[in-house]
Amino acid sequence: MNDFWQGYRSPGFFDELFDDGGSPRASARGLIRQLGEFGGPELSNRRTAADLSIKAMGITFTVYSDAGMIDRAWPFDVLPRTIGETEWQRVRDGLLQRVTALNMFIADLYGEQKIIADGVFPREVLEHSVNFRPECVGIRPPGDIWAHICGSDLVRDGQGDFYVLEDNLRVPSGVSYMVENRLVSKRVFPELFERHTILPVDDYASELLDALNALSPRKDVTPNVAVLTPGVYNSAFFEHVWLAGQMGAELVQGSDLYVDRDDCVYSHTIFGPQRVDVIYRRVDDAFIDPEAFRPDSMLGTKGLMRAWRAGNVAIANAPGAGVADDKVVYAYVPEMIRYYLDEDIKLPNVPTFLCMDPKQRAHVLANLDKLVVKPANESGGYGMLIGPRATDAERAQFADLIKRNPRNYIAQPTLALSTSPTLIDGCAAPRHVDLRPFIVSRPDGGGFVTMGGLTRVALREGSLVVNSSQGGGSKDTWIVQDEEH
Template identity: 75%
Template structure:
């Protein structure tokens, strides 16, 4: 056993990412487990307090909209790192790149010839009822037919330790700043652990993102002017907007800072006059981008922005309309997209999914609501879903009515035995459920870039499967660790 701190630690019925069922650490993390186990509770508590002070001093915050006054909270961080062997991660990264390539091909097709519908691979009724399909984007051809330049796909591991894709986020995926800041805090909390292990870096993300954005510029012969468009200080991800703009050296702008001229070019207003913008990394939802085209009452966008984009005078990332693939019903078809567009077998599997729009699958869901997790097609943040085994009879009946009223809007999945990772609580080290959001950056002139790991989110409440920070979850640093010294049989 690696140390007294692990006495009594167990996660029965789940795959634990550090301690195996026999009470011993997995081979790839044995040294790490021993070093952490050698620290007593007082030392671990002191390091947790140091991490908390670090987070406050750096102003790492997030906002919960349901809070009265929407007050910023300090980012919840657990000091025990989550570790994934590099031998496993290589396969996961390849699967993510494959998946995003198929998703971009699907989006390009949907706004183009719609071959996927004509060939019977994807039902037209799903598209017809999509809340994120933008008819205004039909016929557009972004550079390289890439629509989703930044994607955050959520991964989970089951009781065997196998990775599954839980969902894809292609509108305005957030969390990457916390991934990098988690690493900075972890280095200060556990410097000795970084000296003893070969850990994949995560701090290259801003430069990779900037290179990808610059590659989209409609003026390739000059250094592009890149701007990050934010909804403003009341957005829950505003910390990330400021962080990313600063890391990239990009302008942080709001809609009122931009102006579209008679030449259909976009400019920023400066004290020196107008300055042309070539690329906009937008963190504003489609419907608020341009009051000339979408919501006329939007105060977050810029009139004429879509004109400039359609004229090819500015690049927008992610492209408007990319959210058509950010739909949990569309998610269920992604394995078919990989086979259809790429002619390949999926490397990463979906979580088994029942589509309530299909009568036989809907009847199964209605008969097994006490066993399943039911999710609406376009909600995020863990909102609007039913966790059947923990719901009341009244809650299950309410969801049955919702499904019958609008079956296209719901999918169901089994209640997964999500993997656990050691987490420091007041009583010591305890298993808590985790997921993972890696980020994939796509560009026309280069293979996709996949982060080395991603943002690990942890359900801090005992027994909870909800990892979202807005609902009591926290996060961990994610280590992709060199395991070349272990045999295939020893790896996690």
């Protein structure tokens, strides 16, 4: 240990790089030594270089605020997070198991609904689901895969065990920042990448393109893939542009497409109409087709659902997949895995209380000062209550919300989220982190999990909110080969 790391401690929390005795973890020994050799002033210089690289590369995200749309440079911390390869393989297996069961569950809900008939999943939950699309009943997409791309948020508890906090199955975002974080790290710390074997993350776009191509209804031609974006004002527009560019796909808005009388989808091009085989959509269900869903939508394409239902275009993620992107449904994933796969869950859920259950609701209302309360279908950290840090008035407000609409709320214990050293004013300070890996499912049954994922970090001291829109940042995530330890 040297001067830079002297005094670094994270009491009461599992730290990603240091054990309880203050010694570097096996996956971080080389990194800790070399960062310490740099020291605070040099690392501050490297951080400045990273900030300049981010601006030069145009890596941004958009914040919605009362003042309008604010485009900001991506917040990046230069101190990486490390995870050993063997440990990551266990996480990978758990994620693949989970997504397999979720896809079977979605297919079942739009099919025979056996899981409901057998009493494993309550019909009441489905009947009050805001993301269940009756228009999708009876449809079978290729391979019965509905959620082709999933981003599951993982956290560690105080003992260092990974838990799934939630699954994002509608339009999961963040993968571009995972890859760009690695590119920035390589620019800022080239010597670290010369001395370590860090497993790559830059194969995501090719894996995604292979999965999308496999969905094409036309097997005799090279598929034409399009990325459907809501447009420049969307908070993830940078990612939409990035994905289209990486895959060599066409970036389109709803007005760029049309459905002809043959129920096929075409894009307007300078060379005339071009048929589109696969659409990777980054638009919510309700807005993708004004003919099928919201008639006032300006973001979708009229007749798109017709073309999809006819099997003339593939859509990823499939319309209706969001039925499983519900924090109440999340609580039933362990039962789904046992029901569909006859297996025990490999990557557990965070303990969850369902406010729709009278006994669990009573417990939640009596312990609002100890729990985190979340609405069933919000994202980005919005609409939630962190009980221990809330005011009496805020807790009273949430008690009223829960009583008025119990189906819409779950509660979870306040977790001792793990920490990772973060560069704050030239010094290493512990900050809470989570992790969003991305899982790609193919219609032939294959599955791909990124090597690591997007580590998000709460930059404010003591904060548990890691979302970039609410003051969080991100880190490069290293999956390090075990022999390098």
